[in-house]
Amino acid sequence: MNLILILGFMLLAIGFWGMLTQKNMIKIVIGLTIAEVGVQIIMISIGYIKERTAPILDSAVPLADAVNKVVDPIPQALVLTAIVIGVAVNALILSFIIRLYKEKKSLSIDDYKEMKW
Amino acid sequence: MVNIIYIIILLLGIGFLLPITEKLGKKVSNSMFFLTLTSVSVISVQWLYAFIINGQTSLQFFTAGVKPPLSINLQLGLSESVFITSINILALIGAVYLIKHFNNIGIRSHVLYLLMILGLNGLVLTRDIFNIFVFLEITGISTYALIGSDLRLKSLIASFKYMLAGGVASIFLLLGIIFLYHNTGTLNIDGMIAASPLQSGLKIAGIAIFFLFFALLIEMKQFPANGWALDVYEASNPGISGIISAAGTAAILFALYKVMPLGNDLWFNTIAVIGIITFIASNIMGIKQKNATRLLGYSSIGQLGLLLAAMGLGFLYGGINGKFQFIIFALFISHFIAKAGLFWIAGIVKKKEIKSWGVLRKSPVLLFFTGSFMFALLGFPPFPGFFGKWELVLTLANKHQFLWITAILLGSLIEAIYLIRWFGYILKEKQEENETIEQGATKYSSVFILGTILFTISGLYMIYNPITNLSFYFYPLLFIAFLFITDNILPAYIKNILSIAGLSYYGYVYFNQFSEFRFIFAVIFLAGGILTLIPGFVKKGKRVGFYPSAIIMYVGLLGLLVAKDMFSFFTAWEFMTIGSYFLIIRGKRSQPHALSYMLFSLGGAYLIMFGFALTHVFSGGNGIALDLLNSIKSNSALIFTMLAIGFLTKTAAAGLHIWLPGAHAEAESDVSPMVSAVLLKAGVFGLILIMISSLRFDAKMIIYLLGWLGAITALLGNLMASFQEDAKKLLAYSSIAQLGYILFALAIMSHIGWMAAIWYAMNHFLYKALLFLAVGAVVVKLKTHNMYEMGGLIKQMPFSFVSVLIGIIALSGVPPLSGFGGKWLLYNAFILKGWYLQGAIIAFSGVVAFLYLFKLINSIFLGPVKDNFRKVKEVSIWYLIPQYIIIIAIMVISAKPKIVLGKIGDFITSYMPDNLVVWKGDVASSYMNGKLFGVWDAPNIMIIIGIIFVTLLSWLLIMSRKAQKVEMFNIVYSAERPESPQTTHFSHNIYSHYRKALGFLALPLIVNFWSFIVDSIHSIADFVRRLYNGNGQAYIMHILGFMVIIYFVLFNGGLF
Amino acid sequence: MSGLDDLKKKMVTGPDGEQFEVNPINDYYCSKKPEVTTPAHPYIEKFFNWARANSLWVLGWGTGCGSIELPPLTTPRFDMYRYGVQMRPTPRQACVFIISGYLAVKTLKRVIRAYEQMQGPKFVIALGSCTINGGMYYDSYNTINRLDYYMPVDVYIAGCMPRPEAILSGFVALKKRIKEGKGEGANEYAEKFEWYKANQKKIIKQWDMPDYNW
């Protein structure tokens, strides 16, 4: 579990590193996505209970025994929601980047600084 | 009652239905869109009604049919219903405003709008923390898309930055939520609060709450992690900016409010500090901003900071109930309406530069609402923010949080700088003729409705506020409202008659209620008001805006006298300030002067407010009666100083005077006497109030210093007046000096000194009104202020000449006119007090006054007449009528001063029994140690001088009855002949030798000081705002940096 | 501006934009002619003349080279004060005008102006030959030859230049003349105003002033 948690934080860090260092907007968005994945992993790892299975009621997990067999289902539900939302946001951002590229023919974030101060 | 869940269902359902119904045509989809928003508003209003009127208690609504934690629950209480009602109504009006924009973009914008409103409602209603995340994201995504949907490059960039910031914020929010869940085992906010994770001692809980709060702080656009927000405000359609600024932040504020109980005092404090830093910082940066929507963005963020600070402080001091509920709501609703309104007006004006907003003058209604919104933001009465700010200051004072008060007032003052300046541009900045503003019923009506709501709420505040009874203002405000409504209809003379009648009626009603010095000031305010309104009959046309402003000022002035408690006093003070500001800014070139007037007044007003709050606290914390000034138990010197400085900004004591010359000189000709002769006395009234209270405690040192200040003010004012070339500026500087005398006389704190002060106050009212009316009328006639361009007008304007002559004799203190009484009382007072050196300065400045008085009358009326003024006629009779009424008054009180001074003396005796002036018949005498000291027999002096004068005149008439009348150039000119009137009139810089000798005293050091302050603030603003370099990446950096700072602050505080 | 330009009629614009004409000669100056003044009752007039004779206030203005002889009068050696004579810096307050020597045409204009600005009764003392017949400048192109063509003269003091003693004796002569009631130069000027003006205008080509300088 700790390993996965650390992985999550590492991904988070990598994501932020990407967001802060890359000039290409798509790469920045990728950084954001990586960071989001990191958070999602962290969430799952927090809900994880050792030696338990996924909270899916199927033949392997009978309903009566589910409480003791599965991991905490709520974080998983949350992650699902978060992923959905994250995907939506990413799609929107990327579509905006396409629009911006069409307007200015540049992907560098440095070229979009007209509004300041 | 409709289940609140239907709001969500309606918005979501119709939102998804709209793309389908679009096929049926635009009308159908639009009507569905509006119907949805209307029904949502109706539902929320219905609930609000239930909560307020029927006293409904708060309710829980459960989804999925089960109770939490298994399901998500919505809570609807009074606060929730207030917030959703505000949001939904604003959404409805906003939809009206934006409908054209939406129709241009297509049905997707309708959908996005509904989704955004859904998200905002959800944020307010839900009690599930993960649901907050979901609603936040719904709001976020729909907002991003809505901003970008017009596909302009700027909006796309802004939206992109917003998304990055929102993405980062949501990462932290998720982290916070999951850790909290891990800690408490529930997602329900109430459950979490019950588990009190911070108190449980787990380290992880601290981190979890840190992430949660931090994410919300970013969504609250706190400094410095808010560069992206400014871009959003600047770039997106102003209609949408308005919704984001008002409704969006309202919802997030409420979300934060819900989770706040998870924090502890350290957190509350930190949040409050972050809020106040944001408030001050973004207001400072706003000063340098020229772009209208971006400036509104700065202001929005500032207001959010203030709200956040108030909320943090509320939690710190026992939770949001009672007082703090009142405060936050008052501040919130002001910001909410005003900011949305201003953004929407920006959408109508469509001018980027704030300097080009002059086009607003084409639409008086919009102009009116712009002003109202700005003054609502600044917390002026009658708007709710005023009540909020007062209570906030008072509450904080009760908790002895003086640093907080200082910070809040400082921030507000800085905010005033750019808002008032902007408004000044709107009112006065030159505009090209062909500029127009957008027309269109939808946008106008939405602004109009918003404004109406603002005024309705303000009216409710005025009537039902829990602080004090302001019923005095009811009819006057109705009258003012009437004047505003009919401003564009009625001609000026009808409004003038109405105003004079109104003032006279109030005089009649309230005259008997005033006693002692209130009576004297009532005479000054009422008689001054009526006299200075008479010249208004000259004006043709409608004179839009003048009468409401004048009446606001006079109502404020009377309110000062009526006020029994500090709050009504302060309300009156602010009314007076607003009214006079609008009067002053009417002058042609008075925009910068009106601005500095307003800023000094506001600074003074805040000091007065602070002082009142301290009075409340240090007199035992019971109530706010004005009489509490007399029962201050500790820190009296501090309070006294604050109030004194506050009042001294109005009387323009040296150091605080720089606003006066421009403001009084550039004002219209009948406004100058109003603001100079009448308005300045308000400050004197305030000074008298606190000086009376100072009899109960020891403020001797400060009063001693005030005496020096008065003397120096008198000297500097007179010196600077002597070096003026502008006739009205000369009179303005003279006012500064005269108020210096009054301050000096008050500071003497003896019977005779006060008599001198009040005599001076009355006399200054008379002769300054006389001079300003006479000179003002001449200035109007000649269309120039410069004395050296005038000259020789005695033949064309003999009546004005006599007025000015009487005015200057009275002012200079030459016997036998009334001014000498002031000198006699003053000399006696300071000699008896033992203030010899100050007295010598006063005496010196009294003589210096002759320099400018001679210059005034000589340059205007004597010497050669200029060619272009050969044919001018005497000024209008409407200017002369008040002048001659005043002359009669001066003559009467000069010959029989006892009729006034006797009464003044009687009531002063009850406060200051020492150094009495004793009357024997008409002879006044002063006593030192029981021995006769000085004598003044006014009637006798007048008779003797009169007889001598008449005798000599008749002698001269007999001796030289056949003197040949000659023309202006029949003068000896070294056997040459003068070339032109311009080269013969010696008027410009006639005291050059005096400037050589004493000019160093009149160097503009004080002006330089204040410009240094202003420049520094501007430089700081320019420096700080470089932070927002426009790079989205940098903004992420700011967010992370902000996080690190908060972390270390909290770490240092021992949270982790 | 110089000469006659600034006396030309001109259109000016008033503060309200109205246009009107200004005629400096009429508007700036009083255009009345001087009048003959009647003396008071003889006895009173005699007393007045005594006072006038003993209080001679001289316009402190030297017109020609003879002016160098005037300052010595104030010195201990000559001391004109003992005769009640003193200098006044303004023609309004002076009653004696000493024309000290030759008069250039340019100066004459100023002299006329100053003389007319003095209040009557007023007296003129002409100093030196130049004022009598032009003296050494009798054929000069720009000096006048006879002063009494241009203004009434009470006393001539001959010499080139007359010494201060001579001037003092001139004062004494003037006193005598005044006491006798003959010091009516101002009235003479008013009576023969047209003649004097014609003479003056004949020689002064650039007449840029009103006919009588009050």
Place this chain on the structure above:
Amino acid sequence: MEISLLTKILFSLLGLFIVFNYGLLQAGVMRKIVARVAGRYGIPIYQPYIDLIKNYSKRTQITHGVMFYLGPVFRFSGGIGLFFFIPMIYGSVYWQNFSFSGDIILLMYFQFFGMLGMALGAGEGGQPNSIIGISRGLAQFTAVEVPFTLAIISIAVQYDTLSVYDIVAAQQGGIQNWTLFTNPFAVIAGMFAFLGLMRHAPFNVVMAPQEIPIGPPTEYHSTYLGMLQSNRVVLHIVEAVLFMNLFFGGATSWLELIIKSFFIYFITVFIGVVFPRYRVDHTVRWFLKIPLVFGILAVLFV
């Protein structure tokens, strides 16, 4: 002892007559003294009379307007008024004039009455040099007023009264009781101010003859000038009497008054003969240096 109003008026007018004649003679004597200092024979001492008669006997006159006409009236009213408000002879009920109407503050401010009227009259005269003179006069007056005020404050405090009569009363009983000896700083400051008030050299740039022809009265002549001259002689005596009352023990008889006021006035003439002229800016600065220091000393050590 109370006297009737009529008696009072008659005695005041008689006093005015005396002062007027004394003033004319004194002016003659002073000019004679100046002449003798210069080594000249000088005017006959009755010359001021002749000049006055001559000016009143002028036959023509002009006027620039109402204010020009009224200027000398204001000026002379100022002088006569000042006389009426000053007590002349200590101990006599007949020579107190109307000094009961006010005190020294009245006198201080009544000085301006004439000045202001004269300034306005000269202003309407339209002579630019007159206005230069006035601007100088006013400027000089402001500076002169500082030591004067300080001196007056000082003696008002010293004698516990503002009444000129009481100030004289307090100085009775021998020369050692004069303010000159009891309060020397005040007297020094006051006498400096007196120099400025009287406008003899070095403080006579106001009327600087020839330079601005003669300052404010440049346009005045004939009867106007007569009135101004009359005022001048009255005012000089009255001012000297005022300073005599304040600093030099007052007078108990006309003889004493004449002697004292003569010497007081003579001080200014004496200094005027000896010193050259100050420019106005120098005057202003000078009065705000040495006399001011004495004035401050006077109020500090009273």
